[in-house]
Amino acid sequence: AQSVTQLDSQVPVFEEAPVELRCNYSSSVSVYLFWYVQYPNQGLQLLLKYLSGSTLVKGINGFEAEFNKSQTSFHLRKPSVHISDTAEYFCAVNTISGYSTLTFGKGTMLLVSP
Amino acid sequence: NAGVTQTPKFQVLKTGQSMTLQCAQDMNHNSMYWYRQDPGMGLRLIYYSASEGTTDKGEVPNGYNVSRLNKREFSLRLESAAPSQTSVYFCASSEVAGDEQFFGPGTRLTVL
Numbered sequence: 001a002q003s004v005t006q007l008d009s010q011v012p013v014f015e016e017a018p019v020e021l022r023c024n025y026s027s028s029v030s031v032y033l034f035w036y037v038q039y040p041n042q043g044l045q046l047l048l049k050y051l052s053g054s055t056l057v058k059g060i061n062g063f064e065a066e067f068n069k070s071q072t073s074f075h076l077r078k079p080s081v082h083i084s085d086t087a088e089y090f091c092a093v094n095t096i097s098g099y100s101t102l103t104f105g106k107g108t109m110l111l112v113s114p
Numbered sequence: 115n116a117g118v119t120q121t122p123k124f125q126v127l128k129t130g131q132s133m134t135l136q137c138a139q140d141m142n143h144n145s146m147y148w149y150r151q152d153p154g155m156g157l158r159l160i161y162y163s164a165s166e167g168t169t170d171k172g173e174v175p176n177g178y179n180v181s182r183l184n185k186r187e188f189s190l191r192l193e194s195a196a197p198s199q200t201s202v203y204f205c206a207s208s209e210v211a212g213d214e215q216f217f218g219p220g221t222r223l224t225v226l
Contacts (some may be wrong), residue, residue: 009154034214043118043204043217044157076212090157100164101147101172106156 002027004093006105013112015083021076021108023091032100033074034092035065044090050074061085086112116140120205126224127195132136135190135221137205138181145211147187148172148180150201157204163188164211195225 003026013019025031032051036044038103048059050060065076074091092102121178124175137144145181147162149172171181177199179191188207192199202222206215 032212038219041220042211043219044206044215045217046120049214090127094212100145100170101162102212102215104157 002031002093002095002103004091004103006091008087008108009106010111012083013110015112015114017106018079018086019077019081019110021089021091021103021110023074023076025072025074025091025093027072027093027095028031029095030071032071032094033065035059035063035074035076036090036092037061038088038107040087040088042043046085047076047089048070081112083109083114085110118207118216120203120218121223122137122192122221123219124222126226127192128226129196132191132193133223134192135140135193135203135205135223136187137189137218138187139189139207140186141207141209141216142185143207143209143216145209145213146184146206147206147215148178148183148188149204150174150199152201160190162202176205190195194214195223197225199223200225205207 005024007022034049035047038044050067058064088107091105118139148160149157155181158174161181166185205218208215
């Protein structure tokens with residue numbers, strides 16, 4: 001079985017500060033990993049994904065994530081956040097052998113204040 | 115490309131009423147999904163359809179039914195709505211089961 005843990009339900013940060021949103025997964029086999037963003041009153045949209053290759057993955061809006069197999073982590077980072085980054089962020093996993101669905105974490109609310 | 119569309123955007127029901135949430139995708143995807151989103155609970159999978167002609171239960175299927183009408187459309191039916199079904203419902207699709215999913219804008223449902 002696979003599972004995803006997002007360690008922080010809420011992360012408050014000031015504008016222009018760096019941020020890291022943490023995601024740990026549990027799986028005994030190789031995985032595909034995803035980060036999604038949900039702006040208020042909208043659906044989810046893909047930020048970035050790791051399928052294979054380089055462990056540092058760059059996404060939209062200046063976000064990046066690093067796959068760490070030994071730590072079973074896929075933390076999301078941005079060096080300088082904007083007010084407009086205020087949103088909920090979801091980490092998701094699937095195994096390479098392939099379940100029919102993704103497993104999502106419970107989400108982290110990023111609150112950016114001036 | 116409209117992507118994934120959902121109707122209606124908002125709905126208020128009384129306890130015991132029935133309704134169907136509609137979802138359509140124009141990306142020629144094989145797999146489609148229904149989720150509900152509640153505060154502090156994240157996304158919970160209700161039902162999914164890995165391919166046309168198949169449907170499977172997810173984490174929280176009780177009180178719901180689904181129909182994969184064709185490759186494009188996947189509907190979710192509440193036969194007898196209950197206040198516990200007050201939620202935001204999202205439809206999603208992916209090219210193949212377990213792949214990156216594309217989400218609709220959601221339906222906000224209130225059951226009184």
